[in-house]
Amino acid sequence: MRRELYRMDRQGAVAVLERAPVVHVASTTPDGAPVLRTVHSVVVDGAVAFHGAPAGEKTETIGREAVISAEEIIAEIPSYFVDPERACPATTYYVSAQVHGRLEEVEDPAAKARVLRGLMEQFQPEGGHVPIDEAHPLYKNAVRGIMVVRMPLTHLDGKAKLGQNRKPEELTKILELLWKRGRPGDPRAIDLVRQVNPAVSTPDFLQAPQGAQLLCALGHERTEEALALLDGTYWNESISRDMVARALLSASAWVGAQDSSGDLVAMARAVSDSKTAWIYDVVVRPDWRQKGLGKAIMRLLLDHPMVRDARKVRLATRDAQGLYERFGFRDIGDVPAAVPNTEMVLVRDGSDRVE
Ligand SMILES: CC(C)(COP(=O)(O)OP(=O)(O)OC[C@H]1O[C@@H](n2cnc3c(N)ncnc32)[C@H](O)[C@@H]1OP(=O)(O)O)[C@@H](O)C(=O)NCCC(=O)NCCS
The missing domain is CATH 3.40.630.30 (Gcn5-related N-acetyltransferase (GNAT))
Structure with missing residues (x-):
């Protein structure tokens, strides 16, 4: 029941994976030892994918059961937002995504190149390199040599814990208090809480x-x-x-x-x-x-x-x-100036910019 309350739709869960600067990969080695890795990943061809050297712990997990997860903290909610005395309502609003399945090695050079291109677009969107192509002389050997691993998004769960357990009037108060507190993430938290709780009434400031x-x-x-x-x-x-x-x-x-x-x-x-x-x-x-x-x-x-x-x-x-x-x-x-002064401005058209 609680799980249902917080379930996020597939599109939202994919978006969490796409936005994540890193994801965590939990699996086991063939002899049963637990493995936890943090990797840069990209969502390509219906799977979450990452790359690595073709040796070491990551290779040992190929073909094995694994979980990939990503999460974002949206806001810390102090207990006094809800109850002036009890500490129990203190909580954290967050969104998360988990994919369960088996890690697969990507063998097809064209599919590998798509993953590597996706990673470059995500982490170096400004370009500044020859686009990765599996047939290009610059990349042919590199693409063949690098290990690319994927997990299809078949079993994808998204969770958004954003106050769904609270009564609408409690949530309106939480929105007001988030706005008043005004930490850097709080304005975004307000938008997300309203998005997943459409029944909450609009606070005065909105x-x-x-x-x-x-x-x-x-x-x-x-x-x-x-x-x-x-x-x-x-x-x-x-x-x-x-x-x-x-x-x-x-x-x-x-x-x-x-x-x-x-x-x-x-x-x-x-x-x-x-x-x-x-x-x-x-x-x-x-x-x-x-x-x-x-x-x-x-x-x-x-x-x-x-x-x-x-x-x-x-x-x-x-x-x-x-x-x-x-x-x-x-x-x-x-408006009289507090201190006599001259308002000055430097106007630049951009042509004198030193690169
Ligand atoms: C200016 C703009 C943002 C106003 O938005 P709006 O939703 O039409 O404004 P509102 O309906 O809330 O009312 C604006 C009030 O300001 C007044 N106003 C004064 N100068 C105005 C102007 N140049 N444009 C629009 N409203 C103006 C209106 O008369 C109105 O007063 P009222 O409530 O007594 O009728 C909109 O017209 C716009 O996008 N214009 C093009 C972009 C622009 O010029 N932006 C401002 C750049 S500084």
């Missing part, structure tokens, strides 16, 4: 216009949608797509909103050291404008743990002054 759901932590998987929202915005006109993507992923706070089908319809982000924050890329999809969503994501961003304590929050706008003034923003020329 109130949004009808049909929209606010998101506290956009991540890598939303980059393409965010780039589409930002397409054609005047402030990104001369900036390459790659640089905009890099800027999104470097944000200290990146919030958004999705519609009922899960499509991203608004976003805003901030770069902040907690003392000073800069807001960028505030955008609402045209069909969602003038429904209060711009205000809702600005409210959320200004209250974000990385932004809420900032003494100065800055932004630049061509024509949306009215939106920001309602939150207290003023033209910088109207």
Whole structure:
């Protein structure tokens, strides 16, 4: 029963394996000794696969029963989030994936090369090498010589322990307390808890216009949608797509909103050291404008743990002054400086960059 409560769908479990920087492989040697290894892995051809030298402990486990596992800690939940006295509710929210089966050696050079290419794409996405091809003179011998091991994802279990055992009103309180605590992973934890507990009522800080759901932590998987929202915005006109993507992923706070089908319809982000924050890329999809969503994501961003304590929050706008003034923003020329100073800026077009 408890197992069912926390079961994650297959797609979610595969995603945990794909995101994992390393996985753990537990097996036994032919004489029954336990073996536990940590390896870089990749999901290719319906299997989780890794590589190694064709000698040593890893080779001894080929053909044997094994378990491969990966996990992510989402948030530590202290007992006092639930009960002011008892220590018992203290817990950890996490997602994990386990694959059970037999380790198989991959013999086909083309299949081996697919695994090695997958590993390179995952760990060296910037390229900088000749693509791995089993027939290429640079790689022919190396591909033949290296050992590649796989385990099909036939028996894959995913688990997401994200508060499913709590009553909806307890969970609403947990969401509020996570937001208030504001550790680096807490905004993402809030989004995940809401995703797996759709019955939980929306806490005040996440109130949004009808049909929209606010998101506290956009991540890598939303980059393409965010780039589409930002397409054609005047402030990104001369900036390459790659640089905009890099800027999104470097944000200290990146919030958004999705519609009922899960499509991203608004976003805003901030770069902040907690003392000073800069807001960028505030955008609402045209069909969602003038429904209060711009205000809702600005409210959320200004209250974000990385932004809420900032003494100065800055932004630049061509024509949306009215939106920001309602939150207290003023033209910088109207604000007396604490210390007389000159605001300075270094403008670079990128052509003088030393590589
Ligand atoms: C600006 C933008 C984010 C506003 O989003 P929205 O969901 O339409 O905004 P809301 O419905 O929450 O309301 C915005 C409020 O700000 C006001 N406002 C002032 N200047 C505005 C502007 N240039 N654009 C939109 N609203 C503006 C609106 O009149 C409205 O006031 P109201 O509540 O009294 O009616 C959206 O129009 C947008 O994405 N525009 C294109 C991108 C952009 O210019 N972003 C801002 C860059 S600084």
